[in-house]
Amino acid sequence: MTVNRIQFQAGLFLPVLLAKLGTDKQCADALRTSRWPQGFSCSDCGNTNYRLLKAEKRKNFRCRCCGLRTSRIAGALFQRIHLPLSICFLEIYLISQAKIGLLALDLKRQLGVSYPTVWLNSTEADAGDGRMRCQVHAMWQYQGG
Numbered sequence: 395m396t397v398n399r400i401q402f403q404a405g406l407f408l409p410v411l412l413a414k415l416g417t418d419k420q421c422a423d424a425l426r427t428s429r430w431p432q433g434f435s436c437s438d439c440g441n442t443n444y445r446l447l448k449a450e451k452r453k454n455f456r457c458r459c460c461g462l463r464t465s466r467i468a469g470a471l472f473q474r475i476h477l478p479l480s481i482c483f484l485e486i487y488l489i490s491q492a493k494i495g496l497l498a499l500d501l502k503r504q505l506g507v508s509y510p511t512v513w514l515n516s517t518e519a520d521a522g523d524g525r526m527r528c529q530v531h532a533m534w535q536y537q538g539g
Contacts, residue, residue: 411487421479422453425466438462475515481505485515 415421434444434455441459454465467473472482485505489496498512505512 405491406487408487411484415483416480418479421483422466424483425470425472425479429466429470436460436462437464477507477511477515481507482515485512 415424433442435442436444436457436459439457439460439462441457443458444455445458447454447456447463454463456463467479471486472479475482477485485501488501488504498509501507501512502509
């Protein structure tokens with residue numbers, strides 16, 4: 395019987411995840427480099443000049459050419475989730491490491507957030523299920539998991 399290389403690939407261990415993505419700043423930087431590897435580029439006009447808007451909780455970028463306002467999480471899985479990014483990344487890690495699925499109650503206990511929050515996040519993920527699978531897969535491939 396042949397060995398399945400996917401099954402025995404090196405994973406991303408929790409201490410490594412916390413070292414790479416343990417703070418909100420690290421998570422925001424990972425999202426920025428994932429979304430714009432060569433630096434900011436406007437999705438409408440392609441311009442690379444921007445102005446950083448820091449008034450909101452999360453930084454927004456405004457294109458100096460066309461005025462389009464965007465953020466690191468716009469159009470991503472985290473767009474409507476109002477949790478710290480480090481909690482979102484940890485939630486995705488825990489879901490991806492579970493072999494037979496993870497109950498919302500278990501996530502509530504492990505993340506220290508309310509049950510309605512976890513339930514809503516999982517509902518959001520189910521609503522865009524195909525998009526979530528692609529983004530989670532791409533994110534973990536980028537992070538080495």
